[in-house]
Amino acid sequence: MGDVLSNTTIAIDVMGGDFGPQVTLAAVQRAAVLHPDVKFALYGEADGINAFLAKHSNLSDICSVIDCEMSIAMDAKPSVALRQGRKVSGMWRAIDAVKTGAASACVSAGNTGALMAMSKIILRTLPGIERPALACIWPTVKGESVVLDVGATIGGSASQYAQFAVMGAAYAKTVLGLLNPSIGLLNIGVEDVKGTDNVREAAELLTRSDLNFTGFVEGSGIGMGDADVVVTDGFTGNVALKTAEGTARQIQHYLRQAMSSSWMSKLGYLFARGAFGALRDRMDPNAANGGMFVGLNGVVVKSHGGADVDGYTTAISVAIEVAQAKMVDMIAQDIEKMQALLDDAWADTLD
Amino acid sequence: MGDVLSNTTIAIDVMGGDFGPQVTLAAVQRAAVLHPDVKFALYGEADGINAFLAKHSNLSDICSVIDCEMSIAMDAKPSVALRQGRKVSGMWRAIDAVKTGAASACVSAGNTGALMAMSKIILRTLPGIERPALACIWPTVKGESVVLDVGATIGGSASQYAQFAVMGAAYAKTVLGLLNPSIGLLNIGVEDVKGTDNVREAAELLTRSDLNFTGFVEGSGIGMGDADVVVTDGFTGNVALKTAEGTARQIQHYLRQAMSSSWMSKLGYLFARGAFGALRDRMDPNAANGGMFVGLNGVVVKSHGGADVDGYTTAISVAIEVAQAKMVDMIAQDIEKMQALLDDAWADTLD
Numbered sequence: 001m002g003d004v005l006s007n008t009t010i011a012i013d014v015m016g017g018d019f020g021p022q023v024t025l026a027a028v029q030r031a032a033v034l035h036p037d038v039k040f041a042l043y044g045e046a047d048g049i050n051a052f053l054a055k056h057s058n059l060s061d062i063c064s065v066i067d068c069e070m071s072i073a074m075d076a077k078p079s080v081a082l083r084q085g086r087k088v089s090g091m092w093r094a095i096d097a098v099k100t101g102a103a104s105a106c107v108s109a110g111n112t113g114a115l116m117a118m119s120k121i122i123l124r125t126l127p128g129i130e131r132p133a134l135a136c137i138w139p140t141v142k143g144e145s146v147v148l149d150v151g152a153t154i155g156g157s158a159s160q161y162a163q164f165a166v167m168g169a170a171y172a173k174t175v176l177g178l179l180n181p182s183i184g185l186l187n188i189g190v191e192d193v194k195g196t197d198n199v200r201e202a203a204e205l206l207t208r209s210d211l212n213f214t215g216f217v218e219g220s221g222i223g224m225g226d227a228d229v230v231v232t233d234g235f236t237g238n239v240a241l242k243t244a245e246g247t248a249r250q251i252q253h254y255l256r257q258a259m260s261s262s263w264m265s266k267l268g269y270l271f272a273r274g275a276f277g278a279l280r281d282r283m284d285p286n287a288a289n290g291g292m293f294v295g296l297n298g299v300v301v302k303s304h305g306g307a308d309v310d311g312y313t314t315a316i317s318v319a320i321e322v323a324q325a326k327m328v329d330m331i332a333q334d335i336e337k338m339q340a341l342l343d344d345a346w347a348d349t350l351d
Numbered sequence: 352m353g354d355v356l357s358n359t360t361i362a363i364d365v366m367g368g369d370f371g372p373q374v375t376l377a378a379v380q381r382a383a384v385l386h387p388d389v390k391f392a393l394y395g396e397a398d399g400i401n402a403f404l405a406k407h408s409n410l411s412d413i414c415s416v417i418d419c420e421m422s423i424a425m426d427a428k429p430s431v432a433l434r435q436g437r438k439v440s441g442m443w444r445a446i447d448a449v450k451t452g453a454a455s456a457c458v459s460a461g462n463t464g465a466l467m468a469m470s471k472i473i474l475r476t477l478p479g480i481e482r483p484a485l486a487c488i489w490p491t492v493k494g495e496s497v498v499l500d501v502g503a504t505i506g507g508s509a510s511q512y513a514q515f516a517v518m519g520a521a522y523a524k525t526v527l528g529l530l531n532p533s534i535g536l537l538n539i540g541v542e543d544v545k546g547t548d549n550v551r552e553a554a555e556l557l558t559r560s561d562l563n564f565t566g567f568v569e570g571s572g573i574g575m576g577d578a579d580v581v582v583t584d585g586f587t588g589n590v591a592l593k594t595a596e597g598t599a600r601q602i603q604h605y606l607r608q609a610m611s612s613s614w615m616s617k618l619g620y621l622f623a624r625g626a627f628g629a630l631r632d633r634m635d636p637n638a639a640n641g642g643m644f645v646g647l648n649g650v651v652v653k654s655h656g657g658a659d660v661d662g663y664t665t666a667i668s669v670a671i672e673v674a675q676a677k678m679v680d681m682i683a684q685d686i687e688k689m690q691a692l693l694d695d696a697w698a699d700t701l702d
Binding site (some may be wrong): 274 | 569575585590608615616
């Protein structure tokens with residue numbers, strides 16, 4: 001227990017997600033093998049969880065169970081979830097464990113709006129950060145990029161975009177292992193003339209910052225890996241993410257149709273099956289699971305509601321990595337540096 | 352010449368696009384075969400155009416050539432394009448032909464920003480329409496949908512979204528042959544609680560309109576064909592369109608890699624070659640070419656700058672169809688109906 005790593009405890013919102021304990025507990029079991037030094041705090045219906053642990057004796061030493069009265073419905077409005085789930089729901093208590101220090105990070109596949117609202121209320125944003133963002137890992141032809149915000153905010157000022165850039169850079173350093181990630185601003189044209197005033201002002205601000213800002217990125221450039229970190233507001237980012245997912249599903253649909261259209265193509269499919277398997281893996285949304293609420297005073301990882309065991313395990317691994325790398329401290333320090341620049345920029349306007 | 356259809360003349364901005372006359376004139380030649388009753392007015396460098404016509408004698412009867420001093424650079428800022436190209440550029444004069452009635456519609460693969468600015472200045476918007484929009488045809492698993500705005504505007508009020516819905520419905524009726532197209536509003540969640548105030552207010556307005564409004568559509572629903580017409584603002588729509596294009600390119604990249612990874616998969620590719628050809632056709636951006644500026648007092652079709660002969664021919668066909676269907680009159684009438692509703696809605700607020 002003297003080892004730093006052995007102090008990591010991950011709080012799990014067991015009942016959250018489309019499949020609940022069936023996926024979350026199986027993923028904990030798998031994560032326990034991958035990360036033998038990590039402990040888990042399981043928030044949910046104790047009877048069911050204990051029955052699972054009884055069948056997996058290797059887990060009982062590293063898991064604690066916290067019985068919670070209720071779980072948040074996947075389709076509950078955030079306001080209702082907050083009123084009913086405050087202090088008593090598994091989601092609330094798992095997040096609260098991060099605040100009290102009982103856990104290093106929290107993972108939930110539950111209701112995104114509720115998780116966002118509760119995280120903000122319990123953990124609060126870091127000093128100098130106006131609003132938290134939801135960051136995702138986006139597979140690209142060059143590897144992976146971080147895209148944020150993909151749904152926590154709507155609209156955004158230039159200084160908020162700059163804050164997102166700091167948060168996204170820290171996330172890319174932590175989970176993608178990049179020393180100096182390039183930062184792009186999502187815009188509708190690569191010329192300076194295009195885009196909203198806020199996006200243009202953000203570009204000016206980022207140009208004067210310490211960050212490796214490389215300019216505007218168009219929607220088509222995200223998947224091409226034009227920047228390691230792509231910054232946008234939550235409305236645009238969410239539409240982009242969902243559109244990419246929809247397009248991938250659409251092409252899979254075409255591919256299935258094309259492959260079943262003739263005996264020749266069916267035969268071809270048999271020969272190329274291995275290649276198609278590899279393709280599916282790269283298009284698999286579960287492979288890049290683990291959306292992260294950044295800008296908060298603590299680590300909250302949002303797994304996809306429909307994630308399978310692989311996807312949820314990835315989310316747990318991301319939580320462990322981010323907690324152990326002390327990403328929250330990194331963001332706090334970088335924002336403090338950025339704050340000085342923002343203050344200077346503001347002072348310049350007084351002359 | 353007594354036939355109504357024989358009165359259709361299409362003005363072509365010959366020098367526009369990444370490939371200029373090489374693509375635009377070859378496409379005119381092909382369109383002339385597809386639409387034997389249509390005439391073409393060719394705006395550009397007369398020497399080159401006449402040399403082309405001399406080699407294709409069947410075209411000389413149906414083509415007129417208008418020598419233009421200059422062409423707009425693909426990367427010129429709209430303000431510069433306007434200052435330099437006003438009255439003298441091929442683009443300006445082709446659009447102006449629509450205003451004077453010399454042409455029924457104009458097609459250009461040139462600089463989008465310049466085309467938008469000139470179209471708005473020359474043709475002006477229809478009464479009751481605040482801003483024109485750029486509408487595109489989006490391939491879906493069910494067929495095709497209209498998505499607008501994909502780049503002519505930034506932001507938008509509830510009443511602008513409602514105007515876009517009217518314009519998009521008329522476009523879907525005309526080019527997709529739908530009697531009562533379903534209308535969806537692009538949003539980041541299907542619950543009523545999500546999205547911006549403007550989008551929510553637009554939903555209320557559309558619910559009370561004559562249009563077949565079916566609710567919110569998420570980014571993932573566009574390619575699934577969740578609505579025949581998807582309404583959004585130009586920033587979000589452009590990002591969505593480019594993200595879908597980028598994702599399709601990204602998956603083609605994976606597909607190529609996967610197919611060249613082993614002898615078995617190469618063999619499979621040989622057997623399945625026909626199926627892959629069919630897949631490429633459905634993913635081909637040229638197949639759905641012909642972006643339309645809607646809301647203007649005239650027809651301006653924007654072809655993709657990088658369109659090949661097939662793509663540009665499609666754009667010409669769209670221009671012919673829209674001109675002959677008198678879509679502009681249809682929009683003017685439908686907006687007038689919508690205007691009464693907007694006025695009522697405004698009057699309600701006075702009580």
